[in-house]
């Protein structure tokens with residue numbers, strides 16, 4: 001455990017830690033992907049912790065401008081340190097360095113790495129790469145990715161920004177013709193970046209050729225002033241992400257050289273002739289799959305942080321009627337309903353953690369094939385990554401909110417760290433493909449799978465359970481409710497729901513409805529099918545990882561947690577299909593027994609995530625469990641407490657209490 005014990009540890013937490021039935025450290029190695037990774041991560045944490053440049057008072061007491069300015073400084077410092085330590089080429093090390101140096105702070109230059117550089121890598125011709133990529137990698141320029149407009153998000157083809165080619169000057173004229181065409185949202189666009197990849201409708205020789213990408217310089221490289229015709233700025237405070245300047249961009253006939261169109265897939269020649277090359281859009285899908293697997297893993301990490309805070313707090317918080325006169329009040333964790341709320345979040349966290357790893361491995365398996373033109377598994381990976389991105393971020397936000405509520409009033413205080421985790425996890429439901437739209441994409445793929453199964457075609461591994469005919473419902477009554485049996489039931493549920501929806505869809509088609517109308521008619525139910533399909537994948541990944549654990553004690557506790565996950569899905573999905581009352585009652589009883597079984601391991605299961613206090617930034621989730629003293633100390637730092645009497649008293653309250661009218665002040 002890397003946490004420095006700053007105060008005497010609360011005995012209630014010590015007592016809970018002693019109850020662990022398995023070696024926590026070994027589970028940490030599994031979660032990290034091996035002992036080597038755990039050690040490396042801890043070394044990095046120590047490096048950052050010792051660096052005074054990353055020390056500062058709580059950001060919650062700072063204004064947004066102060067938070068942004070500090071985040072710019074720290075983000076650049078992180079890059080400098082990574083270079084000095086020769087860690088830039090080590091993705092694992094640099095990921096953890098950033099996370100620990102900027103806990104809960106979204107980096108204003110994050111988009112540079114996540115979107116700008118990968119877009120240059122994937123969309124530039126070889127000469128363009130030569131010219132720009134190295135400059136971007138060396139941080140001589142900082143870029144963002146500007147696609148979304150005020151009026152157009154999900155529907156990419158509706159984008160209004162135009163890039164019109166002028167052969168006389170061999171330049172493109174970038175223009176925002178309407179208010180709704182103003183770019184809105186790109187990270188770092190407001191104040192930080194000096195370049196952007198701008199997505200616009202390409203016009204040449206009187207024809208529109210659809211959306212293409214252009215590299216546009218926004219600000220002068222030495223003064224950082226915005227260039228003529230470029231109007232950009234910050235879009236203002238948001239629900240979270242206070243440290244990043246999501247921005248707007250209006251382009252007023254801004255001219256860029258012809259060579260600034262990203263030309264890997266298409267080209268405009270000097271005379272204005274448009275040439276489309278063999279599309280490698282399928283390669284772009286590959287990158288999308290990878291980014292989405294990271295979103296699922298971020299969702300799991302968000303829950304791991306919230307659950308660590310809420311479980312520790314539940315051990316030290318006493319609330320309620322004592323069981324006998326003179327006895328202490330019960331701890332929150334002693335209440336079965338509280339155990340249920342927290343342990344189901346922990347179970348979701350482990351499930352998503354393992355599923356994100358399987359998805360990432362799938363990407364690394366499929367990507368080399370795709371590069372060589374074998375794209376058979378691309379539809380499966382694409383559909384899975386879209387659906388899991390949606391299910392992961394939806395669950396992430398829901399579980400973090402549940403953990404926040406589990407902490408009562410303190411969960412509403414910024415001191416808990418929980419509002420910030422929630423506000424930072426929530427936007428992932430919207431960016432990189434809005435979640436409902438993602439589920440519809442998965443659903444569309446599932447409908448096609450039923451059709452292919454009907455034609456007797458072979459389906460990809462994760463779709464292989466899909467048939468064109470129903471199978472009998474697995475019986476839950478009778479024998480033990482094993483994880484395999486529960487998974488089998490969820491597989492059956494997914495297939496049953498899908499066949500029903502596909503049947504309705506086909507009947508609309510037989511009634512000569514247009515494909516798009518038939519799709520809309522079943523779309524609501526189809527999103528539910530997509531969720532069921534993805535939950536099945538999460539459950540399978542969870543169970544496989546539990547079975548793979550070499551230590552029988554770890555295998556045992558993970559299998560129990562996995563059963564809790566699966567049972568909870570069966571119970572909450574009972575209304576989707578017909579689950580008998582006796583089967584439902586059995587499942588409910590099994591959940592109750594599992595809560596009792598898992599409760600002694602609650603702390604161990606969250607502490608296996610090995611999150612140092614520095615990362616949690618939580619007064620109520622600290623390792624030593626000394627919640628109340630720390631809460632008072634934290635509140636004392638509020639700027640409102642700088643003076644005993646606040647200036648508003650002299651300005652307004654004194655007059656008001658004396659009966660004078662405030663209007664005259």
Ligand SMILES: Cc1cc2nc3c(=O)[nH]c(=O)nc-3n(C[C@H](O)[C@H](O)[C@H](O)COP(=O)(O)OP(=O)(O)OC[C@H]3O[C@@H](n4cnc5c(N)ncnc54)[C@H](O)[C@@H]3O)c2cc1C
Nearest residue numbers: 145146147148152153154185186187427430431434436437
């Ligand atoms: C924090 C944050 C960072 C972002 N960063 C960037 C960035 O760096 N660069 C960038 O270009 N953009 C960025 N975005 C924008 C983001 O990609 C869009 O918000 C997203 O694509 C959704 O588009 P929209 O907001 O226009 O919503 P809309 O597309 O208008 O969707 C609104 C609602 O309608 C529903 N809906 C839309 N279409 C359909 C349909 N066909 N069927 C059923 N329902 C539908 C959606 O599910 C959604 O609930 C960012 C957004 C956020 C919140």
